Amino acid sequence: MTMDPRLTASSPGTATHCPYCALQCGTRLSGVRGAVEVRPDPDFPVNRGGLCQKGWTAPDVLGVPDRLATPLVRGADGRLAAAGWDEALDLVARRLREIRAAHGPDALAVFGGGGLTNEKAYTLGKFARLALGTSQIDYNGRFCMASAAAAQIAAFGVDRGLPFPVTDLGGADVVLLAGANPAETMPPLLRHLDRPDLIVADPRRTRTAERAALHLQPTPGTDLALALGLLHIAVTEGLVDKAYVDERTTGFDAAWARAVAWWPERVEAVTGVAVSELRAAVRMLAGAERAYVLTGRGAEQHSKGTDTVAAFINLALALGLPGRAGRGFGTLTGQGNGQGGREMGQKADQLPGYRLLTDPAAREHVSRLWGVPPDRLPGPGRSAYELLDAIGEAGGPRALLVVGSNPVVSAPAAGRVTERLGRLDLLVVADFVPSETARLADVVLPVAQWAEEEGTLTNLEGRVLRRRRLLDPPPGVRGDLEVLHALAVRLGEPAERYPCAPREVFAELREATRGGPADYSGISYERLDAGAELYWPCPEGSTGTPRMFLDRFAHPDGRARFAPVEHRDPAETPGPGFPLYATTGRVLAHYQSGAQTRRVARLAEAAPEPFVEMHPDTAARAGLADGQWALVRSARGAMRARVRCEPSLRTDTVFVPFHFPGAGRANLITHPALDPRSRMPEFKVCAVRVEAAP
Numbered sequence: 249m250t251m252d253p254r255l256t257a258s259s260p261g262t263a264t265h266c267p268y269c270a271l272q273c274g275t276r277l278s279g280v281r282g283a284v285e286v287r288p289d290p291d292f293p294v295n296r297g298g299l300c301q302k303g304w305t306a307p308d309v310l311g312v313p314d315r316l317a318t319p320l321v322r323g324a325d326g327r328l329a330a331a332g333w334d335e336a337l338d339l340v341a342r343r344l345r346e347i348r349a350a351h352g353p354d355a356l357a358v359f360g361g362g363g364l365t366n367e368k369a370y371t372l373g374k375f376a377r378l379a380l381g382t383s384q385i386d387y388n389g390r391f392c393m394a395s396a397a398a399a400q401i402a403a404f405g406v407d408r409g410l411p412f413p414v415t416d417l418g419g420a421d422v423v424l425l426a427g428a429n430p431a432e433t434m435p436p437l438l439r440h441l442d443r444p445d446l447i448v449a450d451p452r453r454t455r456t457a458e459r460a461a462l463h464l465q466p467t468p469g470t471d472l473a474l475a476l477g478l479l480h481i482a483v484t485e486g487l488v489d490k491a492y493v494d495e496r497t498t499g500f501d502a503a504w505a506r507a508v509a510w511w512p513e514r515v516e517a518v519t520g521v522a523v524s525e526l527r528a529a530v531r532m533l534a535g536a537e538r539a540y541v542l543t544g545r546g547a548e549q550h551s552k553g554t555d556t557v558a559a560f561i562n563l564a565l566a567l568g569l570p571g572r573a574g575r576g577f578g579t580l581t582g583q584g585n586g587q588g589g590r591e592m593g594q595k596a597d598q599l600p601g602y603r604l605l606t607d608p609a610a611r612e613h614v615s616r617l618w619g620v621p622p623d624r625l626p627g628p629g630r631s632a633y634e635l636l637d638a639i640g641e642a643g644g645p646r647a648l649l650v651v652g653s654n655p656v657v658s659a660p661a662a663g664r665v666t667e668r669l670g671r672l673d674l675l676v677v678a679d680f681v682p683s684e685t686a687r688l689a690d691v692v693l694p695v696a697q698w699a700e701e702e703g704t705l706t707n708l709e710g711r712v713l714r715r716r717r718l719l720d721p722p723p724g725v726r727g728d729l730e731v732l733h734a735l736a737v738r739l740g741e742p743a744e745r746y747p748c749a750p751r752e753v754f755a756e757l758r759e760a761t762r763g764g765p766a767d768y769s770g771i772s773y774e775r776l777d778a779g780a781e782l783y784w785p786c787p788e789g790s791t792g793t794p795r796m797f798l799d800r801f802a803h804p805d806g807r808a809r810f811a812p813v814e815h816r817d818p819a820e821t822p823g824p825g826f827p828l829y830a831t832t833g834r835v836l837a838h839y840q841s842g843a844q845t846r847r848v849a850r851l852a853e854a855a856p857e858p859f860v861e862m863h864p865d866t867a868a869r870a871g872l873a874d875g876q877w878a879l880v881r882s883a884r885g886a887m888r889a890r891v892r893c894e895p896s897l898r899t900d901t902v903f904v905p906f907h908f909p910g911a912g913r914a915n916l917i918t919h920p921a922l923d924p925r926s927r928m929p930e931f932k933v934c935a936v937r938v939e940a941a942p
């Protein structure tokens with residue numbers, strides 16, 4: 249790897265951001281003694297000089313021994329072998345053309361990622377719709393933010409994860425965290441949660457729950473009943489902010505008509521949370537001068553995730569929180585560009601600027617910018633899991649390009665998905681490490697990493713940030729934008745339609761988003777590099793919007809909408825054969841499918857293997873002891889994990905992390921039931937039994 253010769257040990261370093269989660273901690277990179285060194289940026293308000301283990305070790309991924317350095321093509325012997333770029337790209341383009349000619353454009357599919365920069369996400373969407381001509385593009389954000397997004401759009405008219413800066417949380421008196429564990433998933437966020445009293449809803453006593461003033465420990469999959477019950481108590485105890493509800497919202501009566509049936513004793517019976525705790529939670533929130541309600545994946549990754557988020561929004565609206573200074577509702581975005589990635593047009597139903605593909609005015613605006621007639625833009629395609637599950641079916645995808653995801657590990661019902669990927673005529677993966685998905689590919693394209701590239705990402709606050717380059721990519725490695733450019737040209741597209749320079753792409757995406765819900769037209773590299781703090785919507789000439797909804801919500805009438813939602817069971821509940829709930833999630837040391845963090849020695853040592861967290865009594869009943877290898881089995885399959893006894897866990901629930909490959913994949917057991925509105929899979933609850941591993 250080449251070191252930028254301008255760097256010295258004393259240079260202030262390249263100001264950029266961590267490659268991993270949505271907090272996008274500010275960092276400074278420098279080259280010291282031939283190795284890249286990272287330091288937290290003391291001036292960036294989100295992390296204020298803090299980083300988590302993953303951030304500290306991120307430079308290790310730049311030089312992992314199995315870093316992809318050359319394209320790989322699967323030969324007649326079935327093995328992946330090194331190939332030149334022209335050979336690999338020519339082959340991919342030829343096969344894409346053949347498959348399209350034989351089966352139509354929708355036989356070509358694209359799977360993107362919420363870690364991609366805005367420039368890449370934008371170009372990927374354009375590439376799919378124009379160069380491939382397919383409607384079949386979706387991304388891993390469907391597994392992440394989709395329920396929160398659907399509920400926020402319905403309630404507020406637009407979806408920005410946090411419609412306020414994270415630093416506002418530091419001024420709060422009380423914060424409710426429903427299904428989020430930031431002590432492991434966003435540790436520096438805790439700096440802003442020191443002052444408020446926390447109410448944490450989580451079936452596990454997590455490190456976050458340990459810091460809470462009140463820990464509600466619901467049965468997995470019952471948050472909707474929980475939120476209905478909290479609203480019920482707010483109303484019956486006279487704690488609703490009536491003036492706010494009258495002035496700023498609609499639909500209270502219909503929402504209350506559902507919540508009225510969720511009296512506290514019934515909620516206790518369904519959720520397992522004591523009536524006294526339910527009442528205490530509502531009194532804390534309603535009694536606070538400044539309160540926030542935040543949801544995380546624990547409440548959202550369910551086949552009723554959208555309605556669950558809506559129910560927490562109903563509660564927040566009843567208490568008069570959203571759109572008021574020092575109060576609010578928000579959802580904690582997940583991936584590095586989880587926010588921007590869902591606005592730039594890689595989602596099945598979307599055009600850039602958070603526009604809808606079905607909106608004629610949006611089609612007109614974007615197609616004019618792209619220099620094509622509106623009817624060249626395909627309609628909406630399948631959602632992420634449905635896209636993967638349709639492979640091998642009549643009319644389903646036959647070729648798939650994966651850019652920024654590792655679905656062999658991270659998709660629900662991963663055994664089934666892996667089998668489906670095996671039926672493709674062509675699987676192409678662009679990555680910088682040989683991920684589990686890349687290992688199945690026909691062609692692997694090696695791409696540059698965060699510290700080797702320029703771009704922008706949009707963090708959990710809707711703040712647009714610059715990613716800056718410290719190093720050149722290793723020889724033989726190209727950027728994602730260059731890869732898409734080269735493929736598009738080979739597919740007959742004009743070269744100038746796919747710029748390789750991120751700055752040029754940004755100039756174009758500004759125009760594409762102009763006038764849309766997520767308007768970036770007032771943002772430029774120049775403004776960002778001059779230090780401007782810019783949050784979307786940021787129309788040309790404006791200074792951006794750190795706090796949304798202070799005057800009005802984004803619906804035409806300016807009001808927020810209550811949603812009339814009803815509780816329902818998960819797709820699967822424990823019964824004979826599978827007596828326990830299983831839920832899944834994260835640990836501090838690993839990121840997502842683990843493709844990056846499992847390669848970092850310091851992180852692999854901290855969390856070396858899959859485990860199943862169980863109450864000691866539950867383990868004993870299954871004849872298992874702490875430290876023993878077990879199989880966690882559902883109706884879909886079994887995962888191998890080491891038993892970890894945890895007395896604070898509910899006795900009816902086990903927890904597994906999803907970061908491990910092969911037989912240790914949590915997604916071998918998860919249920920692929922989808923939320924009808926957001927198409928979010930039910931990652932957070934299924935029925936299992938745990939038995940000794942043979």
Ligand SMILES: Nc1nc2c(c(=O)[nH]1)N[C@H]1C(S)=C(S)[C@@H](COP(=O)(O)OP(=O)(O)OC[C@H]3O[C@@H](n4cnc5c(=O)[nH]c(N)nc54)[C@H](O)[C@@H]3O)O[C@H]1N2
Binds near residue numbers: 450451471932
């Ligand atoms: N270390 C680490 N940090 C990360 C990531 C990572 O992979 N590793 N990924 C990033 C991304 S993309 C995301 S989306 C975020 C996710 O951040 P979080 O939402 O904080 O992460 P999870 O661990 O998936 O889920 C949070 C909690 O939900 C709980 N839970 C499970 N089932 C239920 C339920 O039915 N109800 C309730 N109320 N809680 C439940 C789990 O016990 C868990 O503690 O983290 C980001 N940060």
Ligand SMILES: Nc1nc2c(c(=O)[nH]1)N[C@H]1C(S)=C(S)[C@@H](COP(=O)(O)OP(=O)(O)OC[C@H]3O[C@@H](n4cnc5c(=O)[nH]c(N)nc54)[C@H](O)[C@@H]3O)O[C@H]1N2
Binds near residue numbers: 362651680681
């Ligand atoms: N059971 C269970 N499953 C889950 C979840 C859960 O809580 N439980 N959470 C879900 C959630 S919230 C998420 S976000 C998904 C995430 O799951 P994945 O989509 O698998 O996410 P990653 O592991 O980050 O995979 C990203 C891949 O792309 C590569 N990559 C990173 N950046 C780039 C880039 O800029 N360009 C290219 N070409 N490649 C890049 C990485 O090396 C890695 O191989 O998992 C979901 N799956």
Ligand code: SF4
Binds near residue numbers: 269270295300435
């Ligand atoms: S909290 Fe997120 S952004 Fe910050 S260092 Fe850790 S992984 Fe990186």
Ligand SMILES: [Mo]
Binds near residue numbers: 391392393582583
């Ligand atoms: Mo995520």
